[in-house]
Amino acid sequence: MSRMPDSPASPDPPAQPHLRRALGFRDLTLLYIAAALSVRWVATAAAAGPGTFVVWLTALAGFYIPMAASVMELSSRYPQEGGLYVWTREAFGDFSGFLSAWMYWMSNLPYFPSILYFGAGSILFAAGARGHALAASPTYFMTFAVAWLAIITIINILGLNAGKWLNNICSAGSWLSIVMLVALGAISALRFGPVTHFTAAGLIPRPSLKNAIFLSTIFFAFSGCETGSFMGDEIDNPRRTIPRALLTTGIVLAISYIAGTAALLVALPADRVSGVDGFMRGTEALCAHLGFPWILAAVMAVLLAMNAVGGAASYLSSTSRLPFVAGIHRYLPPVFGRIHPRFQTPWVAIAVYGFAGMVVAALGQAGTTVRGAYDALVSMSIVTTFLPFLFLFAAMARVQSRPAAADVRRVPGGRPVALILALIGFSSTAFTIVLSVIPADEEPNKPLAIAKVLVSTLVLILGGVIVFAIARYKRRGLPQASVPTA
Numbered sequence: 001m002s003r004m005p006d007s008p009a010s011p012d013p014p015a016q017p018h019l020r021r022a023l024g025f026r027d028l029t030l031l032y033i034a035a036a037l038s039v040r041w042v043a044t045a046a047a048a049g050p051g052t053f054v055v056w057l058t059a060l061a062g063f064y065i066p067m068a069a070s071v072m073e074l075s076s077r078y079p080q081e082g083g084l085y086v087w088t089r090e091a092f093g094d095f096s097g098f099l100s101a102w103m104y105w106m107s108n109l110p111y112f113p114s115i116l117y118f119g120a121g122s123i124l125f126a127a128g129a130r131g132h133a134l135a136a137s138p139t140y141f142m143t144f145a146v147a148w149l150a151i152i153t154i155i156n157i158l159g160l161n162a163g164k165w166l167n168n169i170c171s172a173g174s175w176l177s178i179v180m181l182v183a184l185g186a187i188s189a190l191r192f193g194p195v196t197h198f199t200a201a202g203l204i205p206r207p208s209l210k211n212a213i214f215l216s217t218i219f220f221a222f223s224g225c226e227t228g229s230f231m232g233d234e235i236d237n238p239r240r241t242i243p244r245a246l247l248t249t250g251i252v253l254a255i256s257y258i259a260g261t262a263a264l265l266v267a268l269p270a271d272r273v274s275g276v277d278g279f280m281r282g283t284e285a286l287c288a289h290l291g292f293p294w295i296l297a298a299v300m301a302v303l304l305a306m307n308a309v310g311g312a313a314s315y316l317s318s319t320s321r322l323p324f325v326a327g328i329h330r331y332l333p334p335v336f337g338r339i340h341p342r343f344q345t346p347w348v349a350i351a352v353y354g355f356a357g358m359v360v361a362a363l364g365q366a367g368t369t370v371r372g373a374y375d376a377l378v379s380m381s382i383v384t385t386f387l388p389f390l391f392l393f394a395a396m397a398r399v400q401s402r403p404a405a406a407d408v409r410r411v412p413g414g415r416p417v418a419l420i421l422a423l424i425g426f427s428s429t430a431f432t433i434v435l436s437v438i439p440a441d442e443e444p445n446k447p448l449a450i451a452k453v454l455v456s457t458l459v460l461i462l463g464g465v466i467v468f469a470i471a472r473y474k475r476r477g478l479p480q481a482s483v484p485t486a
Helices: 025-036 040-046 052-077 083-091 095-110 109-127 138-158 160-192 209-220 238-267 278-290 295-321 321-328 347-365 372-379 387-401 414-437 448-475
Strands: none
Touching: 025 083, 025 160, 025 238, 025 295, 040 052, 040 138, 040 209, 040 238, 040 278, 052 083, 052 209, 052 238, 052 387, 052 414, 083 095, 083 387, 095 109, 095 138, 095 295, 095 321, 095 387, 095 448, 109 138, 109 278, 109 295, 109 347, 138 160, 138 295, 138 347, 160 238, 160 278, 160 295, 209 414, 238 278, 238 321, 278 295, 321 347, 414 448
């Protein structure tokens, strides 16, 4: 771990088992794809019409490229385990580092059940009429989410060699579903011609508040490339592997999102692919339109479920490294920093984080409908998902005034380009946060909706401040040599 800027030097902590470098280029790329490529956004984009293509390109240039460039340089300057936590801590000190990590790992807790609810709903399409009977069953959705979180947690405790294969296999659910969709769209266009007529005027999004809010949603579709660096000590040659994986992932994301959106719009009207399960319903309608057998829709349903499981697995395995590093630095109980002597994994941090996700999945479903639970889980992480990115881009700008070692991968163009990209990323993120607070048109009580988002965000931040303050107070009573700083 890198040294804390506001603490004097002290002896290294006692020797402990080392983390195993199990992630190569292929594994890291597939982890990024599993985390970032979510087919849900394809249906969301297609429902907005042809103007989405410009929005995709705007999100790519305004968010993903600055994010990937920042992750590349920051992870090269500080390649240790912890990623965002280490970068922010090095740039602004312990408090900022802990708070950014706290918000990131807390915002992901409701993400796990929400993405798994999507997978649970998708797999029902493969069961036909029998599956539709479970579509409104809270017990089914909760059981699906909790069971998969338990499986993901256990596999990751057993070792990253096992956990990475779950990510690798499930990532196929992302790109294979897009490949199938594009093939179906191409066949439909050849047989019947395009349903949507593309014009130069139609490709330009109309300026409106609704479209601006939609833009912020699409920005979120490009997040996820920060996850791999949380496992810096478990990546083989991270300074070489991370940039290559980021470049490959960016190409895959851009092609997949744009081609998938185009395929849906060519084959179906925009209003046929709306809704949370719009991708699956669109695929089902497309298969029926082409006269293809039901089995193709069933295969797509399985792939979408794999995509959901892969998203949960990639975020749980990577984000659990944040409380692990915070445990090493004693801002969480030191037990979080333990490494299993046999499996060489931060097993306590993984187990606690996985269990917390299961609790959120169960509590989120209690006393509400399936759709109500899904909406609540998503809204719980609206703002806090983006706040850590402000720290990330600010850290990127801050470290430009510091010398870099000869083997550090700098952004092409050096300091001026790095500062411009950091500013673009910071501005895009701040813009997204503001728009995320604005309630949807169908929200009956807009002031209350805004208040709920702001209050829940403030409560979460206050919780992190209290935890940090308690930990800092306890650290004062420890001999300096017992407080790890490296």
